[in-house]
Amino acid sequence: SQTIHQWPATLVQPVGSPLSLECTVEGTSNPNLYWYRQAAGRGLQLLFYSVGIGQISSEVPQNLSASRPQDRQFILSSKKLLLSDSGFYLCAWSQARPPYEQYFGPGTRLTVT
Amino acid sequence: SQQGEEDPQALSIQEGENATMNCSYKTSINNLQWYRQNSGRGLVHLILIRSNEREKHSGRLRVTLDTSKKSSSLLITASRAADTASYFCATNFGNEKLTFGTGTRLTIIP
Numbered sequence: 743s744q745t746i747h748q749w750p751a752t753l754v755q756p757v758g759s760p761l762s763l764e765c766t767v768e769g770t771s772n773p774n775l776y777w778y779r780q781a782a783g784r785g786l787q788l789l790f791y792s793v794g795i796g797q798i799s800s801e802v803p804q805n806l807s808a809s810r811p812q813d814r815q816f817i818l819s820s821k822k823l824l825l826s827d828s829g830f831y832l833c834a835w836s837q838a839r840p841p842y843e844q845y846f847g848p849g850t851r852l853t854v855t
Numbered sequence: 856s857q858q859g860e861e862d863p864q865a866l867s868i869q870e871g872e873n874a875t876m877n878c879s880y881k882t883s884i885n886n887l888q889w890y891r892q893n894s895g896r897g898l899v900h901l902i903l904i905r906s907n908e909r910e911k912h913s914g915r916l917r918v919t920l921d922t923s924k925k926s927s928s929l930l931i932t933a934s935r936a937a938d939t940a941s942y943f944c945a946t947n948f949g950n951e952k953l954t955f956g957t958g959t960r961l962t963i964i965p
Binding site: 774783786788791793832834836838840841842843845846848849 | 885886888890895896897898899900903905943945947949951952953954955956957958960
């Protein structure tokens with residue numbers, strides 16, 4: 743069966759510090775991968791998605807970036823965090839064909855202080 | 856925005872009652888999906904309905920889709936305390952992405 747991992751689970755970082763969140767998927771190959779951010783009590787905002795190694799689509803211009811160095815690894819990064827980067831970050835995967843049901847990791851709670 | 860919107864934003868019912876939440880969207884879809892999120896956790900896929908389907912069932916869940924009104928409803932029958940969560944609809948327009956709504960926060964009162 744497929745499993746998706748995210749780490750760390752929680753993170754407290756000062757403004758201006760770098761960020762690296764990692765997501766890995768097991769049990770499937772060539773998945774689509776997604777990064778979302780969820781503000782408290784709100785819906786999901788799609789940040790990036792990837793349909794293959796090195797292929798990244800950005801949905802929201804901001805100081806975040808994403809990379810996919812391996813088929814089942816997706817990394818969310820920032821060189822300098824802003825207060826507004828605080829939130830709940832979720833990674834998800836789907837099969838690379840319709841209907842694109844998504845399966846989510848446990849999330850990372852990021853607090854920028 | 857193509858974002859779906861759930862209604863109501865929050866719903867509290869007694870255990871054993873049925874819970875109904877609605878989702879509206881703005882443009883033609885390929886499919887619509889419902890997800891559940893327990894507090895502080897990731898989302899869990901519940902059920903998917905395709906644009907050519909009108910109703911689907913899965914256990915205590917019943918989903919309907921009215922493409923002429925661009926709306927869907929999720930019915931949870933015989934609610935349990937464990938159903939307390941936020942519920943999101945997500946629309947797929949035929950590409951790799953889903954557009955999530957703002958969610959309905961459901962509280963089941965024991």
